[in-house]
Amino acid sequence: MTAKLQVSNLSKYFLTRDGEPRKVLDSISLDIATNEFVCIVGASGCGKTTFIRAIGGLVPAEEGEVRIDGKLVEGPGGDRGFVFQHDSLLPWRTVLDNVVFGLEVRGVKPAASHPLAESLLKLVGLTGFAQHYPNELSGGMRQRVNLARALAIDPDVLLMDEPFAALDAQTREIMQRELLKIWAQKRKTVLFITHQIDEAAYLADRVLVFSSRPGRVAADIAIPFPRPRALSLKRSPEFLKIVDEIWTLIEQEVVASMQVEPG
Amino acid sequence: MSEAALGHDKARGADAAPSPLPAGLRHGPTPAQLAWISRRRAIYSVIGGLALWEFTGQFLVTNPILFSPLSKVLAVGWKLLMNGELMRHMGVSALEFSLGFALSAVVGIALGFLMATSRRTQDILDPWVSFFYSSPLVALMPFFLLIFGIGLASKVAIVFVIAVFPILLNAFVGIRSADPHLLEVAKAFNCSRGQIFTKILMPAALPFVIVGLRLGIGRALTGVVVGELFASRAGVGYLITAAGLSFDTATVFLGVLIFSLMGVLLMEGLKYLEQRLAPWRKSVQETH
Numbered sequence: 051m052t053a054k055l056q057v058s059n060l061s062k063y064f065l066t067r068d069g070e071p072r073k074v075l076d077s078i079s080l081d082i083a084t085n086e087f088v089c090i091v092g093a094s095g096c097g098k099t100t101f102i103r104a105i106g107g108l109v110p111a112e113e114g115e116v117r118i119d120g121k122l123v124e125g126p127g128g129d130r131g132f133v134f135q136h137d138s139l140l141p142w143r144t145v146l147d148n149v150v151f152g153l154e155v156r157g158v159k160p161a162a163s164h165p166l167a168e169s170l171l172k173l174v175g176l177t178g179f180a181q182h183y184p185n186e187l188s189g190g191m192r193q194r195v196n197l198a199r200a201l202a203i204d205p206d207v208l209l210m211d212e213p214f215a216a217l218d219a220q221t222r223e224i225m226q227r228e229l230l231k232i233w234a235q236k237r238k239t240v241l242f243i244t245h246q247i248d249e250a251a252y253l254a255d256r257v258l259v260f261s262s263r264p265g266r267v268a269a270d271i272a273i274p275f276p277r278p279r280a281l282s283l284k285r286s287p288e289f290l291k292i293v294d295e296i297w298t299l300i301e302q303e304v305v306a307s308m309q310v311e312p313g
Numbered sequence: 314m315s316e317a318a319l320g321h322d323k324a325r326g327a328d329a330a331p332s333p334l335p336a337g338l339r340h341g342p343t344p345a346q347l348a349w350i351s352r353r354r355a356i357y358s359v360i361g362g363l364a365l366w367e368f369t370g371q372f373l374v375t376n377p378i379l380f381s382p383l384s385k386v387l388a389v390g391w392k393l394l395m396n397g398e399l400m401r402h403m404g405v406s407a408l409e410f411s412l413g414f415a416l417s418a419v420v421g422i423a424l425g426f427l428m429a430t431s432r433r434t435q436d437i438l439d440p441w442v443s444f445f446y447s448s449p450l451v452a453l454m455p456f457f458l459l460i461f462g463i464g465l466a467s468k469v470a471i472v473f474v475i476a477v478f479p480i481l482l483n484a485f486v487g488i489r490s491a492d493p494h495l496l497e498v499a500k501a502f503n504c505s506r507g508q509i510f511t512k513i514l515m516p517a518a519l520p521f522v523i524v525g526l527r528l529g530i531g532r533a534l535t536g537v538v539v540g541e542l543f544a545s546r547a548g549v550g551y552l553i554t555a556a557g558l559s560f561d562t563a564t565v566f567l568g569v570l571i572f573s574l575m576g577v578l579l580m581e582g583l584k585y586l587e588q589r590l591a592p593w594r595k596s597v598q599e600t601h
């Protein structure tokens with residue numbers, strides 16, 4: 051399989067308050083195949099958001115490069131769709147107008163974008179909510195809109211930064227299942243960041259473990275379970291064994307990250 | 314539903330009247346009723362206040378120079394309306410207000426947005442805005458009279474000068490308070506600078522702009538009064554000054570009443586405008 055997304059020797063620095071450079075990403079290299087679902091887990095503050103923002107072209111990286119289909123990434127582009135960690139719907143737009151946002155920016159006329167948005171709302175299970183405002187929706191519904199908005203521009207790569215972090219456990223599980231369903235239907239390459247190891251193991255073909263600051267790929271674990279995966283998979287002993295393995299791998303990293311001093 | 318639950322329902326239904334609402338929701342007024350209760354209280358309060366006004370004028374302070382009851386104020390108002398005086402004065406004041414306020418709104422919003430988006434403009438304008446925002450600019454009126462004369466221009470100038478700063482400052486703060494997360498969304502979707510401005514910054518600033526305009530309306534009305542008090546040949550402020558000089562308290566009250574009603578009316582208009590332009594801010598209360 052060809053690599054859809056290629057990251058080579060990516061390093062990223064931030065300046066501390068005293069103007070000292072501090073490394074947050076340490077020469078990360080990875081290949082993600084077309085239609086592969088890759089999850090990144092890692093301790094808080096290890097640079098996961100920074101990494102996905104660099105891939106999205108939202109922040110420049112000082113060293114290394116990102117390529118999509120062999121093409122160098124130099125900024126945001128329509129080949130990548132972003133689903134953010136925080137609540138990022140535009141509060142003054144209805145659900146429908148939020149979903150068409152990316153298309154509107156590119157000059158697609160409502161006559162073309164509205165039917166597409168309606169079909170995406172159906173896909174994420176929000177038929178009938180097109181004219182609602184975000185503050186009328188639950189957190190789970192808002193993240194569905196977020197996903198629909200990212201899908202609307204029909205990107206090859208979906209970049210998802212802890213999209214379900216703010217949801218309660220049940221909603222989260224349902225959303226995970228829905229996401230897999232949508233992924234199977236839409237055939238996207240997905241890079242998905244999460245804190246939760248079981249979420250990563252349930253969703254991914256491969257789980258990457260990031261080390262604590264500076265972020266490095268500490269482990270790369272293939273998840274062998276066949277698809278489609280039922281939610282009940284999470285209660286199976288094989289699944290729990292893999293989760294346990296990953297947990298052991300990142301345990302030291304988490305402990306280490308708690309000892310990182312601010313700066 | 315289990316049989317036990319059904320049985321429980323039936324037992325309840327026997328002593329309580331059947332109702333489509335769950336028990337917990339049955340008590341207390343609905344939001345619509347609450348709104349009506351509030352409105353009724355407000356109406357009573359106004360009627361009570363007007364009655365007190367009339368009563369005071371009729372029985373407590375009967376000296377017509379010191380006070381004037383509502384009925385007399387209305388009678389004077391009617392007389393001035395019939396002989397066309399009232400419309401003439403109101404027309405003059407309305408023109409001064411509209412020109413001055415429109416100018417301050419346009420300039421204030423434009424400069425506020427410019428300051429918020431251009432570092433250089435901000436650095437240059439910031440000291441002046443801070444200085445003028447807090448200085449008592451009505452004191453400039455004699456100066457405006459000197460350069461613009463006694464007519465319309467000096468009134469427009471004073472209205473503009475005292476209304477523009479709160480509008481400018483709120484427009485500025487509105488743009489600055491736009492959620493950085495939403496700016497990142499705009500960036501991720503490849504928005505141009507113009508699109509970021511129209512699709513993110515402007516809607517984010519809208520509620521602040523409305524607040525600025527509300528403050529501006531209050532100040533602009535003050536500007537009209539002050540301008541006309543200083544020197545004028547017509548206008549509601551002129552009406553008040555002239556009446557005051559001839560101890561005609563009823564007409565003074567009438568003038569003040571007109572200004573107050575104008576203020577209330579403009580605020581209501583602005584509220585309506587906000588609901589039309591920013592429906593998302595209300596939608597939760599309305600649907601739940």
Ligand SMILES: Nc1ncnc2c1ncn2[C@@H]1O[C@H](COP(=O)(O)OP(=O)(O)OP(=O)(O)O)[C@@H](O)[C@H]1O
Nearest residue numbers: 064065074092093094095096097098099100101263
């Ligand atoms: N703009 C910035 N300027 C300076 N330092 C930053 C900036 N953004 C992030 N950092 C630092 O970079 C490190 C990585 O941050 P990042 O947000 O990528 O972590 P994360 O892994 O996404 O954490 P979380 O799991 O809590 O979301 C943190 O130590 C953070 O303090």
Ligand SMILES: [Mg+2]
Nearest residue numbers: 098099100135
């Ligand atoms: Mg993060």
